[in-house]
Amino acid sequence: xxxxxxxxxxxxxxARAAVDLVDEHGMGALTMRALxxxxxxxxxxxxxxxxxxxxxxxxxxxxxxxxxDRAPLDDPDWRVGIAAFARGYRAAYLRHPDALPxxxxxxxxxxxxxxxxxxxxxxxxxxxxxxxxxxxxxAALDYLVVGSxxxxxxxxxxxxxxxxxxxxxxxxxxxxxGDRDTLNARGFETGLGLxxxxxASRLGN
Amino acid sequence: xxxxxxxxxxxxxxARAAVDLVDEHGMGALTMRALxxxxxxxxxxxxxxxxxxxxxxxxxxxxxxxxxDRAPLDDPDWRVGIAAFARGYRAAYLRHPDALPxxxxxxxxxxxxxxxxxxxxxxxxxxxxxxxxxxxxxAALDYLVVGSxxxxxxxxxxxxxxxxxxxxxxxxxxxxxGDRDTLNARGFETGLGLxxxxxASRLGN
DNA sequence: GTCCTCAAACTAACTAAGTAAGTTTTATTC
DNA sequence: GAATAAAACTTACTTAGTTAGTTTGAGGAC
Numbered sequence: 001x002x003x004x005x006x007x008x009x010x011x012x013x014x015a016r017a018a019v020d021l022v023d024e025h026g027m028g029a030l031t032m033r034a035l036x037x038x039x040x041x042x043x044x045x046x047x048x049x050x051x052x053x054x055x056x057x058x059x060x061x062x063x064x065x066x067x068x069d070r071a072p073l074d075d076p077d078w079r080v081g082i083a084a085f086a087r088g089y090r091a092a093y094l095r096h097p098d099a100l101p102x103x104x105x106x107x108x109x110x111x112x113x114x115x116x117x118x119x120x121x122x123x124x125x126x127x128x129x130x131x132x133x134x135x136x137x138x139a140a141l142d143y144l145v146v147g148s149x150x151x152x153x154x155x156x157x158x159x160x161x162x163x164x165x166x167x168x169x170x171x172x173x174x175x176x177x178g179d180r181d182t183l184n185a186r187g188f189e190t191g192l193g194l195x196x197x198x199x200a201s202r203l204g205n
Numbered sequence: 206x207x208x209x210x211x212x213x214x215x216x217x218x219x220a221r222a223a224v225d226l227v228d229e230h231g232m233g234a235l236t237m238r239a240l241x242x243x244x245x246x247x248x249x250x251x252x253x254x255x256x257x258x259x260x261x262x263x264x265x266x267x268x269x270x271x272x273x274d275r276a277p278l279d280d281p282d283w284r285v286g287i288a289a290f291a292r293g294y295r296a297a298y299l300r301h302p303d304a305l306p307x308x309x310x311x312x313x314x315x316x317x318x319x320x321x322x323x324x325x326x327x328x329x330x331x332x333x334x335x336x337x338x339x340x341x342x343x344a345a346l347d348y349l350v351v352g353s354x355x356x357x358x359x360x361x362x363x364x365x366x367x368x369x370x371x372x373x374x375x376x377x378x379x380x381x382x383g384d385r386d387t388l389n390a391r392g393f394e395t396g397l398g399l400x401x402x403x404x405a406s407r408l409g410n
Numbered sequence: 411g412t413c414c415t416c417a418a419a420c421t422a423a424c425t426a427a428g429t430a431a432g433t434t435t436t437a438t439t440c
Numbered sequence: 441g442a443a444t445a446a447a448a449c450t451t452a453c454t455t456a457g458t459t460a461g462t463t464t465g466a467g468g469a470c
Contacts, residue, residue, distance in 0.1 A: 003416095031455080143358070147348030157313060170327035178341070187341045236428085
């Protein structure tokens with residue numbers, strides 16, 4: 001076949017297709033050959049653009065972290081801004097839950113992510129938090145977001161609440177007391193609210 | 206060779222060896238053959254005890270979640286108890302950071318983990334939190350623990366703080382303001398403290 | 411315009427890993 | 441003591457990541 005008239009691939013196209021493939025069929029479906037097929041190309045052709053699967057995963061990370069939007073942090077009300085940012089951050093990851101375990105441990109390199117972290121730090125120091133504590137709060141917020149997407153508390157309990165009652169009555173009560181479908185989101189909102197409440201009282205309001 | 210005089214393997218032994226292998230050399234080093242070699246056995250022999258690698262990962266999850274200790278929750282001071290429990294929970298996962306991405310998404314099945322969740326729910330309802338909110342708080346605490354182990358905020362920033370200053374000054378300030386080595390732990394402690402503060406004020410103390 | 415070089419697709423093939431099939435020897439049960 | 445099942449083995453299949461070498465077209469240098 002030889003070199004095509006117009007390039008059929010580029011790194012960006014490959015990365016986006018990989019994200020789609022993972023979103024649709026899970027990480028297990030992400031093979032170089034399957035990805036190539038989806039791009040109408042043969043497996044080894046991908047290596048003209050990414051040097052290994054590891055690098056492909058880096059590229060996926062870039063695509064996904066670019067979705068993080070720091071704009072909400074411009075809100076004059078810091079509490080509103082941080083809450084909206086955190087929800088948007090979580091929403092971005094929730095669009096790609098199967099990819100998260102693989103991206104969560106990679107370094108932050110996109111302009112979007114770094115400038116979001118910068119905006120969080122700026123917001124926190126602006127309202128009077130010492131810089132060291134700003135980093136700590138930012139980390140805690142991050143942990144809540146990543147944890148809530150990766151762990152999905154609700155899915156950890158595969159059985160109906162009643163089946164836990166005999167051995168774990170308090171757990172059964174707590175699971176039965178609310179809508180199971182919304183538990184992850186409620187857990188996140190609870191955590192977010194408590195972090196912000198704590199921050200407000202730390203600042204003496 | 207044929208059947209050995211005394212069985213050389215059992216599921217538990219295999220699972221523990223797999224955890225050790227992952228702890229020492231990372232998930233990438235966990236292959237059926239490598240695990241077998243470590244156990245002085247040939248690869249396929251493992252299949253007499255686990256039916257697939259997926260099942261091996263389930264077994265790993267069991268080994269690790271068994272390390273979760275609910276005992277601290279018996280402390281008469283709920284705040285002390287929950288804090289100590291959360292720290293122990295995190296410490297258990299921190300002993301196996303490379304395994305965490307693969308276990309975080311699996312259902313909770315061990316008696317240790319379920320009874321820990323039950324004890325958290327019991328503690329929270331005992332101090333007056335409605336059951337639905339107990340589940341939410343428990344989820345939030347979980348997210349903080351899992352997120353703090355898996356994401357390691359500090360490692361996300363590979364460069365020295367000063368290199369971020371030109372483009373991300375607030376981020377650089379916040380990173381430079383504290384000891385980088387302890388940032389993950391401080392972020393976790395901050396989150397934990399704020400969650401507990403928020404809980405206390407929710408309960409009206 | 412021709413030539414050279416490089417880019418970007420290809421085919422073929424290697425290696426490693428998960429796993430299935432079938433063999434052997436030993437423990438256990440009747 | 442014979443039959444059965446367990447638990448190791450060897451062999452070998454499939455799939456996936458990757459490398460090597462091939463082909464053809466694009467783009468710049470003279």
